[in-house]
Amino acid sequence: EDQVTQSPEALRLQEGESSSLNCSYTVSGLRGLFWYRQDPGKGPEFLFTLYSAGEEKEKERLKATLTKKESFLHITAPKPEDSATYLCAVQAGSGGGADGLTFGKGTHLIIQP
Amino acid sequence: DGGITQSPKYLFRKEGQNVTLSCEQNLNHDAMYWYRQDPGQGLRLIYYSQIVNDFQKGDIAEGYSVSREKKESFPLTVTSAQKNPTAFYLCASSTSGGAGDGELFFGEGSRLTVL
Numbered sequence: 001e002d003q004v005t006q007s008p009e010a011l012r013l014q015e016g017e018s019s020s021l022n023c024s025y026t027v028s029g030l031r032g033l034f035w036y037r038q039d040p041g042k043g044p045e046f047l048f049t050l051y052s053a054g055e056e057k058e059k060e061r062l063k064a065t066l067t068k069k070e071s072f073l074h075i076t077a078p079k080p081e082d083s084a085t086y087l088c089a090v091q092a093g094s095g096g097g098a099d100g101l102t103f104g105k106g107t108h109l110i111i112q113p
Numbered sequence: 114d115g116g117i118t119q120s121p122k123y124l125f126r127k128e129g130q131n132v133t134l135s136c137e138q139n140l141n142h143d144a145m146y147w148y149r150q151d152p153g154q155g156l157r158l159i160y161y162s163q164i165v166n167d168f169q170k171g172d173i174a175e176g177y178s179v180s181r182e183k184k185e186s187f188p189l190t191v192t193s194a195q196k197n198p199t200a201f202y203l204c205a206s207s208t209s210g211g212a213g214d215g216e217l218f219f220g221e222g223s224r225l226t227v228l
Contacts, residue, residue, distance in 0.1 A: 032215045036217075042221055044156075087156070089156075089215070101215055
């Protein structure tokens, strides 16, 4: 059974204080790993897709990296508007389509001014 | 602008009633999905459809039903058989097959509360 574990569950940072969120996974043949951002009371918003170990993607203050067992979402010099819940999901290689996605429970990030 | 529209945003239901949540997309995506989100849990798949007039059960389909008569629309009915329907419901769409088919576009969600 595919599993995704995100840590920490919650993280409070000061504005400008860089940190990383972790997504550990076990899956039978990784097809893709996805990061989403979710604001309170809203639907998730897609951020990144990573396909193979060693791959990195960047967007503004966010950088996502991937190894064979985990992914990190690095946040550099965060601002209060980066406060959100960050979700990680993995897609197994056994079949196509987003019906094969397994989501983690998310990391709730708060950036204090 | 292209996107996914869910309605209503908030819905209250009495026990024993069926309710239908609307989901419309203008992204020309073939695949559509319904997820349920509960506090402290990951998103769980209820139903999905990869083509018009066809849909499949997800991990937690019991007590729910769907239809896919048009490419743009994928309504979800929460029936009285669903024992714990209070939750945040999310509709999503994606391209079907190939690289990037795990990149979901989500609606704003519908929050259902059973009184």
